[in-house]
Amino acid sequence: MPKYMLIMRNSGSQERFEEMDFDAVITAMGKYNEAMIEAGVLLAGDGLSDAAQGAVVEFTGEAPIVTDGPYGEAHELFNGFWTIQAATKQEAVEWAKRAPLTAGNKIEVRRVTDETDFAGHEDNEYLQKEIGWREAEAARQE
Known part of the structure; x- marks a missing residue:
């Protein structure tokens, strides 16, 4: 959503x-x-x-x-x-x-922008890092 x-x-x-x-x-x-x-x-x-x-x-x-x-x-x-x-x-x-x-x-x-705003750029190193950062933050919050 x-x-x-x-x-x-x-x-x-x-x-x-x-x-x-x-x-x-x-x-x-x-x-x-x-x-x-x-x-x-x-x-x-x-x-x-x-x-x-x-x-x-x-x-x-x-x-x-x-x-x-x-x-x-x-x-x-x-x-x-x-x-x-x-x-x-x-x-x-x-x-x-x-x-x-x-x-x-x-x-x-x-x-707020989401992954759909970056279609075609999924291989970008920093988009990949951001996914990792968000996952790490979510795990830290648990």
Whole structure:
């Protein structure tokens, strides 16, 4: 079954968020996450720290340039994500629509690539290594 990443984007709604009851925010997100867990679609999800605590590594010249946060325009930032397993893009979109977010936020829905995206390149050394890495990680998690 395909995997989709739901990328939560903050579009300048930080002010509204700061005015909200943080316990209510945690509860709403917890209920949303619980619904995805109970439906068997949630694979991973996390929030991200403030952009001011991050950095950007930009590849525009010969050597990468590192810029400390805050960085980017508000509409370019993302502050969390979920990775879900859904049969179709539409199902993933339906889950995204249920997120308890305030006005000004956006969720970008993107399919996570899988082996079908690399058809014809199965003999590539690093595709073969990646299969081994994933198997080793799965065994380590058991």
